[in-house]
Amino acid sequence: MSLEAIRYQRGTGLYLLNQLLLPHESVWEPVPTMAEAHAQIKLMKVRGAPAIGVTAALALAVELDSHKDLATLPVADLLKWIRAHLDHIATSRPTAVNLFDSIDKLWAKAHEVAAKTKSSVEVREALVALAQQIFADDVKDNVAIGQHGMEWLVKAVPADQASHLRVLTHCNTGSLATASYGTALGIIRSLHAHKKLAHVYCTETRPYNQGSRLTAYELTYEKMPATLVTDSMVSFLLKQHPVHAIIVGRRPDRAQRRHGQQDWDLPAGIGGARAWCEDDGGRAVDHI
Secondary structure, three states: OOOOOEEEEOOOEEEEEOOOOOOOOOOEEEOOOHHHHHHHHHOOOOOOHHHHHHHHHHHHHHHHHHOHHHHHOOHHHHHHHHHHHHHHHHOOOOOOHHHHHHHHHHHHHHHHHHOOOOOHHHHHHHHHHHHHHHHHHHHHHHHHHHHHHHHHHHHHOOHHHOOOEEEEEOOOOOHHHOOOOOOHHHHHHHHHHOOOEEEEEEEOOOOOOHHHHHHHHHHHHOOOOEEEEOHHHHHHHHHHOOOOEEEEEEOOOHHHHHOOOOOEOOOOOOOOOOEEEEOOOOOEEEEO
16 A cells, blocks of 8 residues: 555545655644645655645535534635635635646536535535545546556667566656645556556655655565666766666746646756656647
8 A cells, every 4th residue: 555645534634644754753733624625735844746735625525514603604605715815815825736626626516516506515615625625636647647647668779678677767656646646656566566667766856855754654664676776877877777768757936838748757867767757637748
């Protein structure tokens, strides 16, 4: 079973794993309000665009459930409350695409239901259901990325090497950055599950060390054959121990996405390597 960063159950609440304390401590913190979710994201106790988007949606669901007086408001007033809270959490991480995707979906749903009813309870129920769906969809999408990426990579390498692949990854794109399973690291997780992984190298990822604190922790937790390297070692590593693939996540912000630009999480000096990058829609793009 892969690690979790987010735990949610209606009636019990939302809990986030404080990733600032990893790998030394595993501390789950309650998130009863949107304001607390904002603080968790801002402080990077939760990080990774998918996890941030899910956190925002679930935090709204929790607060709508816990403040029973909101259900007694006129629908127009409830919409004002929702808009204000969505606008506030949007400031927690302006570069997290999934955060804004969740905000847009939640706001659209609120307007859609409000146009058909005068009941704030119905608006609340629709938003809670959507938040739960956003959570579930992220897990489903991540598993699909892992499966499709694994299948593509196995076909892309010589047949006699397909059962013992060596890969490199950067930053953290695993269960701790998502609702579960992971995106780029999900591909590596699928390779390991299908006994196709010979070795994975992960970089420390300065200055925040997501690789050394989080990815190395995930790889060790799941007993994958892995080695942690410093960022500056990558070129030498690839020369001495060539890999079949460099599997990383793409991290576009909204402006970059509009202009088709990409912000690569690759260390300098790895030109010419084959990289696998998942885009916002869960599609995979091969870059040489």
